[in-house]
Amino acid sequence: MTQTKISSKAAPVKFSGVTKVYGSDVVAVDDINLEIEAGKLVTLLGPSGCGKTTTLRMIAGLEMATSGQILIGEEDVTKLPATDRDVSMVFQSYALFPHMTVLENVAYGLGFSGFPKSEAGDRARAGLELVGLKGYDKRLPSELSGGQQQRVAVARALVLEPQVLLFDEPLSNLDAKLRRQVREDIRAIQQDLGLTVVYVTHDQEEALAVSDEIVVMRNAAIAQIGTPRTLYDEPVDAFVADFIGEANLIPCNVTALDGPMAEIDVDGYRCQLPSRGLSTGAGQLAVRPARIALNEGTGFDAKIAKSTYVGVRMEYSLETSFGSMFAVQDDVQHPLEPGTAVQVSFRFPGPVLIPS
Known part of the structure; x- marks a missing residue:
């Protein structure tokens, strides 16, 4: 070194x-x-x-x-x-x-x-x-x-x-x-x-x-x-999650703990993340816009509210059952139009549990 x-x-x-x-x-x-x-x-x-x-x-x-x-x-x-x-x-x-x-x-x-x-x-x-x-x-x-x-x-x-x-x-x-x-x-x-x-x-x-x-x-x-x-x-x-780069702050439920890992549920979509000391019950998830996957497998339901082309990427505003989200995607050749129903999941590593 x-x-x-x-x-x-x-x-x-x-x-x-x-x-x-x-x-x-x-x-x-x-x-x-x-x-x-x-x-x-x-x-x-x-x-x-x-x-x-x-x-x-x-x-x-x-x-x-x-x-x-x-x-x-x-x-x-x-x-x-x-x-x-x-x-x-x-x-x-x-x-x-x-x-x-x-x-x-x-x-x-x-x-x-x-x-x-x-x-x-x-x-x-x-x-x-x-x-x-x-x-x-x-x-x-x-x-x-x-x-x-x-x-x-x-x-x-x-x-x-x-x-x-x-x-x-x-x-x-x-x-x-x-x-x-x-x-x-x-x-x-x-x-x-x-x-x-x-x-x-x-x-x-x-x-x-x-x-x-x-x-x-x-x-x-x-x-x-x-x-x-x-x-x-x-x-x-x-505060830190939202100030250091953009972050979607999403409500979730911590359904189970297994050592340092937690199983979380977001509107029916389940995945495992480091628990970071949180206990079971209501929690909050910070997800970076670039670490959101659209239509790449089973997730939770959302709809494209706004689609914006900014040259090197697409920016999407999403409507979900718990509020709005913001996502960015590299695929500019096949943009998703407003009104399109999508499945939202997370890329890993990506989402982080934070105190609600």
């Missing part, structure tokens, strides 16, 4: 019982405990107002914890100002100086850090080469595309060689194609250099694509921590 490269400066981050309260009663982050390994890219993911950006800003020193402790490496930085923390942050807005050249923008922080002008220029040029912008030294930000401007912002942060590199919604100003390209660039740079990166986004696909680990946040607290695959395949509850 190839060992992951870790930068000599990359440091772990640890939150112990950290709470952030604004005013007298607005709890933005509520008693969170979190450990981020050195050299890993960890994403804070959640809906607006869940506390993810506040958490990131507390690492940066732009917000101070009300209580608890924050460590970067072995150093307690809980009360340190941003200027005394060895971190760099890439903002959503890029924050490039429009009157400065690309090289001057990248070298700007190095000058404040005490580097001689010649060395700052050399390091800035190396940073631009690292992000694929060699030869762009003399251009102004206005002469660059949105994706190139974001790379300049990344280069400016990288040349400072921080212990931790922070990204705050870095791709939200880019179109879909550029988002995919730049997120791949960020991930490649992080892996090549072995950086510790903490990355904030509300975009589930983005989080799944770039992360070693994802921290899902809800209502100022942590809902679940895990690898992208763990969160997608084994969500702890309905």
